[in-house]
Amino acid sequence: MKSITTRHHCSITTLLFFTILSFFTSKFASSLDTLTATESLVNGQTLISTSQDFELGFFTPGNSRNWYVGIWYKNIPRTYVWVANRDNPLTNSSGTFKILNQSIVLFDRAENLIWSSNQTNARNPVMQLLDSGNLVLRDQESDSGQFLWQSFDYPTDTLLPDMKFGWDLNTGVNRFLRSWKSSDDPGTGDFSFKLEYHGFPEAFLLKDQEIKYRSGPWNGQRFSGVPEMEPVDYMSFNFITNQDEVYYSFHISNKSLYSRLSVTSSGLLQRFAWVPETQQWSQFWYAPKDQCDDYRECGPYGICDSNASPVCKCMKGFQPKNIQAWNLRDGSSGCVRRTDLNCLKDKFLHMRNMKLPESETTYVDRNTSLKDCELMCSRNCSCTAYANSNISNGGSGCVFWTGELFDMRQYPKGGQDLYVRLAASDIGDGSSAGTIIIGIAVGIGILILALSGFSIWKRKRLLSVCNGNTPQKGPQDRSQDFLLNGVVISKKDYTGERSTDELELPLLDFSTIATATNNFADENKLGEGGFGRVHKGRLVEGQEVAVKRLSKNSVQGTEEFKNEVRLIARVQHRNLVRLLGCCVEKDEKILIYEFMENRSxxxxxxxxxxxxxxxxxxxxxxxxxxxxxxxxxxxxxxxxxxxxxxxxxxxxxxxxxxxxxxxxxxxxxxxxxxxxxxxxxxxxxxxxxxxxxxxxxxxxxxxxxxxxxxxxxxxxxxxxxxxxxxxxxxxxxxxxxxxxxxxxxxxxxxxxxxxxxxxxxxxxxxxxxxxxxxxxxxxxxxxxxxxxxxxxxxxxxxxxxxxxxxxxxxxxxxxxxxxxxxxxxxxxxxxxxxxxxxx
Missing domain, CATH: 1.10.510.10 (Transferase(Phosphotransferase) domain 1)
Known part of the structure; x- marks a missing residue:
């Protein structure tokens, strides 16, 4: 009898325990990944996706004292991918996250509304954290794939696999990334990454409203300004454009791999992949990374090439609009045509490996062949360039530009073909004109050879001087080192074309620099080192420069001068100072740099x-x-x-x-x-x-x-x-x-x-x-x-x-x-x- 009583007592205790456990569990969540309208989430509780990849809950970033509700990777050291109340934090850890009036809401301790999603018409709403990292609100009685609201439509700073980046044209929802203010503050930062769907769609990185970087339009395989964007076995890229939506997304086929695209508080776009062996995020792409990624670096009709020095060049048939600024490596004014267009007589220059020009105002015909593109563009006198809109499978469709061409770039490989309208004479088309040219060439050939030989000799002599190898010369030719108003200009100064070994750098005469620095006055002195003094100067057109003058008594400057000219003129990056020119005249060796307002x-x-x-x-x-x-x-x-x-x-x-x-x-x-x-x-x-x-x-x-x-x-x-x-x-x-x-x-x-x-x-x-x-x-x-x-x-x-x-x-x-x-x-x-x- 005692044994039966004990057994009966244990059964009642066990039943009571599970009844209480069931009660508290039902008050929190019906499952780990789902929250119903009768349940709520508080600090210390989380939703976890079925795959155990993502987790949602309350968090405080870094050393902040504020609290937020967000989503992060569950099995990776805290990497946040979405924040609900990014601009309206909780001031303490007490808050309630739940469904109210067919919306997802966040209340603080005093029951003040901190954040809410859009209100829906769900009859029996449930909130669910999906394996993709998407928090959705859906009707429990409807198809689980039909979402009334989803966090993927309201990103913060991170793009996840299968997440749409771009526009829903029916609802007007624009899904774009916006940086955190800092690592301690997920509030809306200065930098945003947005897709522009007008014309030929492309993406822009902005600081507030100022464009900093442009991806180039989607060409069927990649954004034309991202040649590194190659599909791999586990990752594919998608771009959809139709009357209902325009968006980009990427897909990871191997679910054990993690990848994300983020915009940082310092203004970088970065793509990361998680490396389990090192337990670290590996950065395998970022932008902007060099000077040519800077928006409109080379102005209208200018071509940026990070492998050239200077990086800006004018395409065939164009010349710098501001030659003096161009020679000082400021290409922002761009290029202008040498010859006016003559509509039906014009030809098209074929340019390869190009980042296509800015495309917001273009016209796109996706059903036209490339041959028809040329015909259509040639008949439209306002058409300035054309290209394939899709380069897959040999190319198809057309995109037409009707104004100035901005923000172009040329790559060693990648990019795509671009056809730019030029006057026929600038193309060099031959037929009848060829006969005349041949006749003239025969008549003046000897003169050209003589002048060319002298020009080559002279240029090599000046470049040898600039590189520190001063040739022996008599008094009669010391005054002949610098002509042409102090700047040595050749065809290469206009086109940016040069061999690997030849280095083109504007050469300024000493009198120009002395005038710019008020004869190297002490009040213009910026500093002094083992090389010599550095002075502030202002050129005739108003540009401020820093002038580094080799001290005549310096024992270490000659080699350093030569090295500086050889190296820094060949590299271009936003975090490297620009060398604008040099001067070698008599015993003077001078380098001219861009001026830095805040000094060193x-x-x-x-x-x-x-x-x-x-x-x-x-x-x-x-x-x-x-x-x-x-x-x-x-x-x-x-x-x-x-x-x-x-x-x-x-x-x-x-x-x-x-x-x-x-x-x-x-x-x-x-x-x-x-x-x-x-x-x-x-x-x-x-x-x-x-x-x-x-x-x-x-x-x-x-x-x-x-x-x-x-x-x-x-x-x-x-x-x-x-x-x-x-x-x-x-x-x-x-x-x-x-x-x-x-x-x-x-x-x-x-x-x-x-x-x-x-x-x-x-x-x-x-x-x-x-x-x-x-x-x-x-x-x-x-x-x-x-x-x-x-x-x-x-x-x-x-x-x-x-x-x-x-x-x-x-x-x-x-x-x-x-x-x-x-x-x-x-x-x-x-x-x-x-x-x-x-x-």
Whole structure:
């Protein structure tokens, strides 16, 4: 009897337990991925998609104190893909997320409405988190594929697989991406990525209302301005355009792979793929990445080519509209026709591998052959160009331009064919005119050969001078070095055509530069270094420039001058300073750069009266900009370039505080498969030099990474790294930051002039990246591609840094008898060190 009573008691207890559990479970959710109209979600509870890929719930980003409802990857360190109340956060953790009046709503603790979806006409609504990461509201009694509302129609900063990017023309819904304000604030940021469906659809990246980058129109396979956009086995791209909708999407066939496209708070479009082996997001595409990605960089009818120098050129039959600005590498005014058009007599120039021009006002006929395209365009006198609207399967359809052609770019491969209207004489069409040309050529052939020979000799002589190889000459020809109003102009200056070895750079005469700088007046002096002085100047047309004049007493400037001309003129990037021209006349060697309104980083960063101008957002943008510039030099430029003298004084800041890496006098170019070199001539600046370079003369891309790490820590701390020596038994900056990091006091090294408006998460991420970059062993340091990823991603898994490299060098205050036996000069942070090999 006792046994039966005990058993009966246990049954009642068990039944009561499951009854209570069932009650509380039903009050929360009928299943892990679904919420009904009688249930609600509060902090600590989440919806999880059936596949366990995505999770929805309450979160607080970074070190923010505000709370949001959003969606993130469940099995990946927090990467948020959608936020409901991005611009109206909860001020505490108490909130309720539920269905009310056929809408999804969010209430705060006081029952104030914080956010809501559109109201629907659902009779029995349910909310569900799908395996795609899409939060939907549907009628429980209807087809599960019919959604009354979905989060995919209201993206934040991320595009997921099978998510539509573009327009529903029936409802007027425009699905576009908008950046977060910062890593701590998912509120609406400055940058947006939108699809323009008028004309020939294409996408634009904007900062507020200003266009920064254009994708080019969809050509059936890819956006014409994204030649890297190649389908792979697991990923395909789709573009749909009809009377109901215009949108782009991508599809991942392997469900175990994750990929996303995001627009960052710093204004980058980035595509990531998750790499399980490294537990990190891998960035395999981003834009804008170089100068040619800048919107309308070369103006109307200008062609941008990042593999040319300068990057802007005019197509055949056109010439620069503003020749003086063009020669100073400002191509924004574009090109104009050499010969007026004559409608029915005009011809078409065939251009290959092109990013198609801006296409918002074009006319598209998707059922026309390319041959008919030419006929239709030739008969319409206002038609300026045409191309296939679809390049798949040999090409089909037509797109017609009727105005000026903007934002064109030429690629080594990729892009597509473009046909531009030109006067027949500019095409070089031959028939009867050919006979006349041949006759004239025979008559003046000898004269042409003579003039050509003299021109080639003269040009090579001037280029040899500009490269530092001054030829022997007598007094009678010293005054003949610079003619044509001080600027040497050839056909190549107009077209941008040149061989790989030949370098075209505008040559200005000394009198022009002296006038521009008020005869190098002291009040125009911007700075001074081992090379010589830098002065501010203003050219006749009003353009401000920086003039770098080689000191006649400099023992290190001639080689650096030649190197600068050879290297920096060949590379173009938004985070590299532009070399506009040079002057070599008599004993003068001068370089002319674009003027940077905010001077150099060290001028502001280490000046206590000015350092407050560098708030945290500016500092973080400067760090990221320097990283992207170095990545371009190491990986994305035509030549792999090691800078070798990266330091605060060689980072210039324009009027928007955009950083530009300068001073390539000590840079070295690597071959495609070369990763390291050795030198007996160690150059650089103590305080920024890697141990293996300072000690053994070994330099590589990891040497620049070390210098970058020092720069990062200086920018965060607002202090100089005092060189690789101990002063009064105190550690240098690297050691100080390292000690604070190990003690969990990383935020204590932040420059106090930053104030309180900063993201602790970003600060700590920058410190960790900086310490990773200054590790003693070169193989432990990350590549610049990894550094860029770690800086830009809030969820990238980063290793813990090891001990920084301490290269102990002689203090400049120490002297001994042996020091005078070497041709050696060095200092800390400011002055370049050059250890010359014996002659």
């Amino acid at each position: 980083l060290d001028f502001v960063l280490f000046n206590k009266a000015k350092s407050s101008l560098l708030n945290w957002q500016r500092r973080f943008n400067i760090i990221c900009g320097i990283a992207r510039g170095l990545l371009y030099l190491h990986q994305d430029s035509r030549f792999r370039i090691i800078h070798r003298d990266l330091k605060a004084s060689n980072i210039l800041l324009d009027h928007e505080w955009t950083p530009k890496i300068s001073d390539f006098g000590m840079a070295r170019m690597f071959g495609g498969d070369q990763i390291q070199a050795n030198t007996v001539r160690v150059v650089g600046t103590y305080g920024y030099m890697s141990p293996e370079y300072a000690m053994d003369g070994l330099f590589s891309a990891k040497s620049d990474v070390f210098s970058f790490g020092v720069l990062v820590l200086e920018i965060v701390c607002g202090e100089k790294n005092r060189g690789f020596y101990h002063s009064f038994s105190e550690l240098n900056l690297l050691g100080h930051v390292w000690r604070q990091w190990k003690d969990g006091k990383g935020l204590e090294v932040l420059d106090k002039s930053v104030g309180n408006s900063y993201s602790p998460c970003e600060v700590l991420r920058c410190i960790q990246v900086g310490l990773l970059c200054v590790q003693e062993k070169a193989e432990d340091r990350p590549t610049m591609s990894s550094a860029v990823l770690m800086l830009s991603s809030e969820t990238a898994t980063m290793p813990q840094p090891r001990t920084p490299g301490y290269c102990l060098g002689r203090s400049p205050f120490e002297t001994d008898s042996s020091s005078s036996k070497q041709d050696e000069s060095f200092s800390v942070n400011h002055v370049t060190v050059t250890v010359l090999d014996a002659r």
